[in-house]
Amino acid sequence: MTLHATAPAPAVEPAAAAPAVRFNAVHKSFGTLEVLKGISFAVGRGEVVCLIGRSGSGKSTALRCINGLERITTGSIDVCGHVVSPDGRADLHAVRKRVGIVFQSYNLFPHLTVEQNITLAPRRVKKTAPAEARAIAADVLAKVGLSDKRDSYPEQLSGGQQQRVAIARALAMQPEVMLFDEVTSALDPELTGEVLKVMEDLARGGMTMVLVTHEMAFASRVADKIIFMHQGRVHEAGPRDMLSRPETPELRQFVGTGL
Amino acid sequence: MTFSLANLVYLLQGTLWTVALALLSFVGGGVLGLAVALMRVSRFGALRFAAGTWIQVIQGIPLPVLIFLSYFGLGVTGFDVPALAAAALSIAVNSSAFLGDIWRGCIQAVAKTQWEAADSLALNGFQRMVDVVLPQAIRLAIPATIGFSVQIIKNTSYAVVIGFIELTQSGKIINNALYEPFLIFTIVGLVYFALCSPLSNASRRLEARLRARGA
Amino acid sequence: MNYQFDFSFLWDPDNSYWRDILHGTWLTVELTLLAIVLGFTLGAACAIGSTSRMPALRRAIAVYVEVIRNTPLLVQTFWLFFGLASIGFKFSAFTAAVIALTVNIAAYTSEIIRSGIESVRKGQIEAAESLGLSRMQLLFDVVLPPAIERVLPSLSGQFVLMMLATSIMAQISTEELMAAASRIQSETFRGFEIYIVVAVVYLALTVALRFAFALLAWAAFPRRRRLGTPV
Ligand SMILES: Nc1ncnc2c1ncn2[C@@H]1O[C@H](COP(=O)(O)OP(=O)(O)O)[C@@H](O)[C@H]1O
Numbered sequence: 138m139t140l141h142a143t144a145p146a147p148a149v150e151p152a153a154a155a156p157a158v159r160f161n162a163v164h165k166s167f168g169t170l171e172v173l174k175g176i177s178f179a180v181g182r183g184e185v186v187c188l189i190g191r192s193g194s195g196k197s198t199a200l201r202c203i204n205g206l207e208r209i210t211t212g213s214i215d216v217c218g219h220v221v222s223p224d225g226r227a228d229l230h231a232v233r234k235r236v237g238i239v240f241q242s243y244n245l246f247p248h249l250t251v252e253q254n255i256t257l258a259p260r261r262v263k264k265t266a267p268a269e270a271r272a273i274a275a276d277v278l279a280k281v282g283l284s285d286k287r288d289s290y291p292e293q294l295s296g297g298q299q300q301r302v303a304i305a306r307a308l309a310m311q312p313e314v315m316l317f318d319e320v321t322s323a324l325d326p327e328l329t330g331e332v333l334k335v336m337e338d339l340a341r342g343g344m345t346m347v348l349v350t351h352e353m354a355f356a357s358r359v360a361d362k363i364i365f366m367h368q369g370r371v372h373e374a375g376p377r378d379m380l381s382r383p384e385t386p387e388l389r390q391f392v393g394t395g396l
Numbered sequence: 397m398t399f400s401l402a403n404l405v406y407l408l409q410g411t412l413w414t415v416a417l418a419l420l421s422f423v424g425g426g427v428l429g430l431a432v433a434l435m436r437v438s439r440f441g442a443l444r445f446a447a448g449t450w451i452q453v454i455q456g457i458p459l460p461v462l463i464f465l466s467y468f469g470l471g472v473t474g475f476d477v478p479a480l481a482a483a484a485l486s487i488a489v490n491s492s493a494f495l496g497d498i499w500r501g502c503i504q505a506v507a508k509t510q511w512e513a514a515d516s517l518a519l520n521g522f523q524r525m526v527d528v529v530l531p532q533a534i535r536l537a538i539p540a541t542i543g544f545s546v547q548i549i550k551n552t553s554y555a556v557v558i559g560f561i562e563l564t565q566s567g568k569i570i571n572n573a574l575y576e577p578f579l580i581f582t583i584v585g586l587v588y589f590a591l592c593s594p595l596s597n598a599s600r601r602l603e604a605r606l607r608a609r610g611a
Numbered sequence: 612m613n614y615q616f617d618f619s620f621l622w623d624p625d626n627s628y629w630r631d632i633l634h635g636t637w638l639t640v641e642l643t644l645l646a647i648v649l650g651f652t653l654g655a656a657c658a659i660g661s662t663s664r665m666p667a668l669r670r671a672i673a674v675y676v677e678v679i680r681n682t683p684l685l686v687q688t689f690w691l692f693f694g695l696a697s698i699g700f701k702f703s704a705f706t707a708a709v710i711a712l713t714v715n716i717a718a719y720t721s722e723i724i725r726s727g728i729e730s731v732r733k734g735q736i737e738a739a740e741s742l743g744l745s746r747m748q749l750l751f752d753v754v755l756p757p758a759i760e761r762v763l764p765s766l767s768g769q770f771v772l773m774m775l776a777t778s779i780m781a782q783i784s785t786e787e788l789m790a791a792a793s794r795i796q797s798e799t800f801r802g803f804e805i806y807i808v809v810a811v812v813y814l815a816l817t818v819a820l821r822f823a824f825a826l827l828a829w830a831a832f833p834r835r836r837r838l839g840t841p842v
């Protein structure tokens with residue numbers, strides 16, 4: 138690398154090249170129960186990474202460590218140029234402004250309308266002006282196909298619609314990375330499709346995504362990388378066609394049972 | 397003058413009157429309250445209406461006003477009314493509205509299937525209530541009833557408005573002589589706390605146990 | 612017994628006792644509103660404090676709540692009014708009454724609001740944290756609104772009880788409705804009549820206060836206004 142007299146701000150270029158998220162030997166214990174036993178992987182910018190594995194293998198925990206909902210025990214996670222470490226919570230706010238998350242149980246705020254759910258964080262956290270926040274809301278609602286539900290309350294929506302609002306709410310913060318934790322698991326099969334469609338559109342649009350999912354067909358179609366977790370470790374990782382030629386007996390069994 | 401053993405004995409006497417008044421009121425309020433609760437779930441609209449009105453009206457009148465009403469109201473009969481009687485009557489009336497409401501809730505909380513089961517066994521209305529519903533409602537009612545007994549103990553302090561010498565009034569009398577308000581009312585407060593706190597805790601524990609079993 | 616009810620003293624041209632009753636009623640209303648506003652504020656603060664990460668603060672609030680809930684308002688009032696006066700803090704009876712009522716109602720309010728806060732699901736809080744909301748924003752935008760909406764019936768019931776309890780403040784010679792009644796009684800000897808009138812006034816106040824709370828809920832909670840369902 139050559140040194141220019143007017144060097145660009147050093148953080149910019151390496152950060153753009155660096156992965157959006159990188160786990161560096163992350164351990165996480167709940168009391169004496171070690172749930173993550175040193176996991177390392179990277180998520181490049183614009184990549185879609187699917188975490189799969191048996192229930193209890195630590196997928197949700199790994200995801201929740203990225204934005205500090207769980208505190209890691211040792212190791213570190215690089216997130217969009219910031220560091221999540223076991224002690225330092227200093228970067229957490231910066232990380233959360235850049236990372237959106239969607240949960241299995243939607244977690245919409247029941248006392249607020251769809252629009253208010255979406256504009257709350259831009260207005261409070263980014264101090265966006267109300268009119269501009271409403272414009273953002275209209276934009277993200279159009280993306281998830283719910284423009285007509287702007288003034289509804291969550292309880293007036295179906296599960297699939299609530300989940301799409303939850304995605305819109307996260308998108309309104311214009312995140313660099315989106316996390317999804319089994320977002321279709323609580324939905325009836327006929328409602329699952331509409332949510333997966335929104336996620337697929339997002340992926341095609343270049344969003345960096347880390348998702349925990351049991352939708353193997355979806356993973357095989359959309360993922361750039363699949364990570365199979367087993368007993369708190371990354372057991373097998375590979376490209377999207379990895380599921381059709383599993384290498385370890387554990388993954389073979391997991392794929393075989395379908396779950 | 398300083399606080400003496402005699403003062404303490406005087407306070408203890410007041411405490412006994414407080415306990416006596418609370419017990420009288422609780423028994424009276426319980427009997428009246430059961431009647432109110434049963435009327436409230438009766439199949440006769442007039443009874444339900446009467447009990448509902450009773451609850452609304454009594455819960456909208458301050459206890460001190462009820463005490464004065466009993467005191468002067470009984471007085472118009474020409475008898476010299478003992479303060480204890482006027483106070484116990486008013487607190488019982490007041491409690492009947494609250495206990496009646498609490499117990500109505502418990503009776504109605506007994507699962508509908510139990511009522512239907514009783515009906516299908518061809519029990520009559522009285523048997524259904526006494527043999528099937530009430531025994532189960534009582535179990536539900538115990539925590540809240542104990543909780544309300546704390547309220548009754550605290551309510552007895554309102555008897556001071558007609559000069560009944562219970563615990564609070566004895567504290568006030570001693571304070572008029574000694575003028576040691578912090579000391580005296582701290583002692584008085586501690587006695588109330590000693591009476592109420594075990595009941596509060598028991599109520600809370602039973603409530604938690606009931607909820608755990610229901611869940 | 613043939614008791615003759617006589618309410619004519621109310622319109623006695625020399626004394627116009629109805630004015631005294633009106634004046635006492637107004638002071639009761641003032642006392643009630645002041646204590647509700649101050650007590651709600653202090654109670655909400657205690658409820659928030661009891662969810663804090665500082666164990667000492669949580670314990671202090673728990674002790675305060677237990678002491679208040681297990682002793683009579685009247686004893687608390689005497690303790691404050693006579694006690695503070697004995698060490699040189701002199702308040703008017705009205706001020707002392709406001710303080711005593713506030714300290715008392717705040718303990719109950721704190722317990723009620725705390726139960727509302729505990730009813731807010733953990734997922735809501737995680738969602739708000741993940742969006743980058745600060746602890747204060749999370750509290751005021753996400754936790755308290757549904758918490759308070761849920762416990763509003765208990766709160767309004769408790770405030771009605773407190774309004775009725777202001778009647779005991781005549782014991783420290785606060786010039787509210789009961790004090791007026793007591794004075795009228797001693798001048799006219801129509802005890803039964805005057806307390807019937809007072810009972811009716813309190814009943815009317817109870818109805819008015821309940822109505823005011825229903826109105827407040829209607830104005831403050833648009834979701835309930837539109838859907839009519841519990842949050
Ligand atoms: N807050 C917690 N406290 C204690 N144990 C937990 C907690 N959260 C998760 N665990 C445990 O960690 C393990 C991994 O959980 P999780 O990450 O949710 O698995 P997955 O999402 O793969 O099903 C499980 O054994 C679970 O019981």
Ligand SMILES: [Mg+2]
Nearest residue numbers: 196197198319
């Ligand atoms: Mg999970």
